[in-house]
Amino acid sequence: MEDQKLVALFEARDEDALYVCKKEYERFCFRIAHRILGNREDAEEIVNDTYLKAWNTIPPQKPQSVKAYLGMLTRQGALNRVAHRKTEKRGGGQTEIALSELEECLAGERADLADQVLLRDALNRFLRQLPPRQRTVMIQRYWYLCSVEEIARLCGMSESNVKVMLHRTRAKLKEFLEKEGLSV
Amino acid sequence: MKGRTLLDAFDEIDASMILEAEPVERESGGLKRIRSIRKPLFLVAAILLTVTALSISVIAGRTYSDMEPYWNQMFGPDEETGSRNPLAGKMTASATEPLREEIVSRLDEISEVPENVVFTGDSSDVMFRVVGVTGAGNAAYIWLEVTLSDELLAQYHGDPGYISLDYPKHKILDRNTTGGSSIRFLGSKASLLGSSRMTNGEKYATEWSGSAGENGGAQAELVSRPDNTYCFAYRFQASYTKLSGKELTLNIPSLSCRPSYESSEDWAVLAEGPWELKFTMNFTESVLVYHPRVAGERYVCDISDPSRVRVSGGYQLSHALTEVELAYSTVQISPIYLQIDMGCRTNVPRLVARPKQCTLVMADGTELEVNVAGGGSSSSGTSEISDILVKFFFDEPIDHKQVVAVIYAGVTFSLTEDTLQK
Numbered sequence: 217m218e219d220q221k222l223v224a225l226f227e228a229r230d231e232d233a234l235y236v237c238k239k240e241y242e243r244f245c246f247r248i249a250h251r252i253l254g255n256r257e258d259a260e261e262i263v264n265d266t267y268l269k270a271w272n273t274i275p276p277q278k279p280q281s282v283k284a285y286l287g288m289l290t291r292q293g294a295l296n297r298v299a300h301r302k303t304e305k306r307g308g309g310q311t312e313i314a315l316s317e318l319e320e321c322l323a324g325e326r327a328d329l330a331d332q333v334l335l336r337d338a339l340n341r342f343l344r345q346l347p348p349r350q351r352t353v354m355i356q357r358y359w360y361l362c363s364v365e366e367i368a369r370l371c372g373m374s375e376s377n378v379k380v381m382l383h384r385t386r387a388k389l390k391e392f393l394e395k396e397g398l399s400v
Numbered sequence: 401m402k403g404r405t406l407l408d409a410f411d412e413i414d415a416s417m418i419l420e421a422e423p424v425e426r427e428s429g430g431l432k433r434i435r436s437i438r439k440p441l442f443l444v445a446a447i448l449l450t451v452t453a454l455s456i457s458v459i460a461g462r463t464y465s466d467m468e469p470y471w472n473q474m475f476g477p478d479e480e481t482g483s484r485n486p487l488a489g490k491m492t493a494s495a496t497e498p499l500r501e502e503i504v505s506r507l508d509e510i511s512e513v514p515e516n517v518v519f520t521g522d523s524s525d526v527m528f529r530v531v532g533v534t535g536a537g538n539a540a541y542i543w544l545e546v547t548l549s550d551e552l553l554a555q556y557h558g559d560p561g562y563i564s565l566d567y568p569k570h571k572i573l574d575r576n577t578t579g580g581s582s583i584r585f586l587g588s589k590a591s592l593l594g595s596s597r598m599t600n601g602e603k604y605a606t607e608w609s610g611s612a613g614e615n616g617g618a619q620a621e622l623v624s625r626p627d628n629t630y631c632f633a634y635r636f637q638a639s640y641t642k643l644s645g646k647e648l649t650l651n652i653p654s655l656s657c658r659p660s661y662e663s664s665e666d667w668a669v670l671a672e673g674p675w676e677l678k679f680t681m682n683f684t685e686s687v688l689v690y691h692p693r694v695a696g697e698r699y700v701c702d703i704s705d706p707s708r709v710r711v712s713g714g715y716q717l718s719h720a721l722t723e724v725e726l727a728y729s730t731v732q733i734s735p736i737y738l739q740i741d742m743g744c745r746t747n748v749p750r751l752v753a754r755p756k757q758c759t760l761v762m763a764d765g766t767e768l769e770v771n772v773a774g775g776g777s778s779s780s781g782t783s784e785i786s787d788i789l790v791k792f793f794f795d796e797p798i799d800h801k802q803v804v805a806v807i808y809a810g811v812t813f814s815l816t817e818d819t820l821q822k
Contacts, residue, residue: 244422284415292411318406335405336412343417355421359410362423370423 219282226274233274234267241283245290252294252361262293269293291359314361317382321390338396342389353378354385687734688800689821690813698725698745699811728813730821733800738770738792740808758792761805761812768798 225233245266249259266289270282279285343351353371356362364382368375725745732739738758760768770792790808806813 247423279415281415281419284418287418288411292408295407314407321406335409339406339409340413340417343413348420351417352421355410355413355417356423358407359413359418359421360423366423 219280222282223274223278226271234271237267237270237282237286241286244283245286248287248290248360249294252291253297258297259294262290262297265293266290291361314358317386318358321386321393334396335393335398338393338398339389342392346385350381350385353381357382687732688815690731690733690815690819691821692728693814693816693819698727700725724809726809726811728811731806731813731815733803733806733815738806740790740806740813742789758790759807760798760803761807763802763804 222233222236225236242263245263246259249262249266250256253259253262266286269289270286273289274285277285343354346354349371353367356367356370357364362370364375364378367373368378371378373381727743727745729741729743730739731741738760740758758770760770762768803815805815
């Protein structure tokens with residue numbers, strides 16, 4: 217089903233919207249949650265929460281891609297679960313490792329809402345300017361929270377190449393954010 | 401935490417980039433080669449499986465003759481058709497004149513009934529009929545009833561059992577619902593598929609909803625009653641063409657009846673058979689639309705239950721709503737449903753929940769309570785105003801012309817001749 221029609225179902229408060237989401241995007245969302253949490257039951261719970269969040273946020277949200285929106289909600293939910301229950305170890309440590317890797321890119325604490333908006337915009341611009349392969353690796357690592365081993369397999373690269381690529385891209389990101397005044 | 405801040409910022413990257421980078425396992429060249437070699441093997445396996453399945457279905461057919469003594473015990477042999485499945489023959493029979501008279505007289509009681517009402521099938525044990533068809537513009541509401549004797553259950557089977565609504569030359573919807581029932585639109589067919597069952601006296605209610613597809617939508621509301629009557633209003637709506645004048649065919653290929661005292665694991669099929677109902681949608685405009693006497697007239701009311709409200713960022717809070725301003729824009733009423741569109745201004749940014757009940761005041765002074773079956777809200781120009789739509793489906797068709805007022809959220813909306821949209 218096209219995204220516009222699916223969003224229209226949500227806006228009409230038609231519960232079929234939830235059914236379509238479950239049918240078409242459950243596996244996608246489950247993989248995201250499971251990768252972060254490393255636990256099937258928790259992942260299923262998060263995915264169910266995702267549908268509810270989508271129901272409660274569309275409208276006013278009107279996502280251009282429902283799939284990506286659901287993925288984002290799933291990711292947020294799973295990350296919050298990790299933070300809340302301090303179950304990083306259960307998630308194979310990927311979340312914790314990814315967090316520590318990104319620590320180096322931001323020197324200061326950016327809690328201000330305005331700064332968060334700027335950071336989001338800057339990150340989008342940064343990712344868009346990357347070569348496609350580099351962008352894919354970054355997003356797989358820090359959006360989907362894939363392990364280095366998984367990315368290497370998915371992209372047909374060696375693990376060391378993935379590590380090097382991530383390291384260099386993070387360095388570029390740090391530089392980019394500094395130029396944007398976001399790494400004070 | 402800095403890392404978390406940045407990780408959170410990844411949340412809001414462009415959807416296109418997220419989808420482009422989706423981690424999907426790709427086949428290696430070697431695997432592709434192996435698959436290409438396997439393809440002919442898959443074909444051979446598929447053919448073998450098909451042949452096997454056909455053989456099994458032939459063998460399974462013998463079950464009917466095995467059950468013949470049981471059917472005869474329950475119903476006696478079918479003299480007209482000689483069918484081993486006596487009820488099946490009756491199910492496919494055309495409508496009998498007494499039944500037609502009964503239904504027409506009943507319909508006369510509820511409203512101005514168009515001549516598009518078609519029904520078929522009757523037996524002493526099962527009655528299935530279209531009680532009413534109503535609609536306006538491009539929407540049809542078909543009110544169906546299945547009445548069973550005390551000892552029987554009705555069950556729609558799964559594949560290939562379904563109810564289909566043929567809608568010639570139109571068009572593609574495809575969906576399934578959760579919970580073992582589904583509505584499927586494929587090609588020119590709209591199918592309502594279910595496995596719901598009920599026992600005598602059992603209170604049972606569920607709701608089936610259809611999704612809007614490219615060219616239309618469908619929705620069914622299902623309720624049961626203590627008298628073992630199974631009812632649903634089936635709403636069919638086409639977005640780009642009018643149904644008026646079209647002939648529709650409602651098919652139920654495998655309505656089956658089983659004794660209710662057996663466990664579900666060991667149900668014997670007492671009877672099953674196809675049903676076909678043809679009718680032309682030459683309905684008249686039977687939905688009445690009312691506007692406020694004074695455009696934009698506002699009513700102030702309280703919504704006593706703490707209601708969920710949405711604030712910026714999508715968060716929800718509970719909030720007691722007092723001095724809510726409601727302004728109705730339209731009230732639509734048909735024999736099947738009531739729909740209220742209104743604007744709502746509150747002291748909170750956004751109203752999510754709505755009162756769930758509504759009262760209809762009839763011309764003779766009686767009142768009818770109805771519960772909300774659907775609805776939604778959408779934001780309008782300012783954050784404090786929500787456009788709200790609530791929809792109520794009635795348990796049974798009503799004479800909508802006899803409704804003189806609607807009471808919702810403590811506000812009475814008069815349905816009078818001068819507020820009727822001409």
